[in-house]
Amino acid sequence: MSPASVLAVAETDVADLGSIVAAALAHSPAARTLLAALESEQTVPETAVRDYYDRNRDRFLTPDALRRGVDPFDEAAPGDTLPYDEVREGISRELHEAAGRRAFFGWLDQARAAVTYAHGHEHPGDPSHPDHEHRH
Structure with a gap:
């Protein structure tokens, strides 16, 4: 395989x-x-979606604006960015996925906090291991 x-x-x-x-x-x-x-x-409030759109205008430039090299934070005209209504669902989905991943990472960190590895079998990148910078 x-x-x-x-x-x-x-x-x-x-x-x-x-x-x-x-x-x-x-x-x-x-x-x-x-x-x-x-x-x-996870829930993502509408205000978070709108805030993401407003803070990341560079991600929503139109193809024409990209070709012209428009700076979305300085010289962008209203038609240079995709309208919020067109990108709102994608932003919401992305933020929802990110919130789920953060919850998963938190669960995983909590679950492995009680794990004790047998000497010599620690993960080399585990910062709780005294020799976590060694490489195999």
Whole structure:
């Protein structure tokens, strides 16, 4: 089986998730189920969606404005950015997913806080390990 057919996490998400979380999600249906459940519990207020749009105008430039090199925070005209109503659903979905991931990370941190690794089997990147900077 090729590595691409095993990985259940998009390669672009691995950097956002971190390799340990990405591996857990890639190989554990239970982890994916927990992430989905935590994500479904999250709410994103409309004010947060609008605030994101207002603070990240560069992400919503029209293709024409991008070609012209428009600075969305200085010289953008009203027609240079995509209207809020067109991008609102995508922003909401992105913020909802991010809130679910934060909840998952919090759960994972709490769950592993009580874990004690056998000497010599600590994860090399675990900052709680006294030699966490060593490499294999």
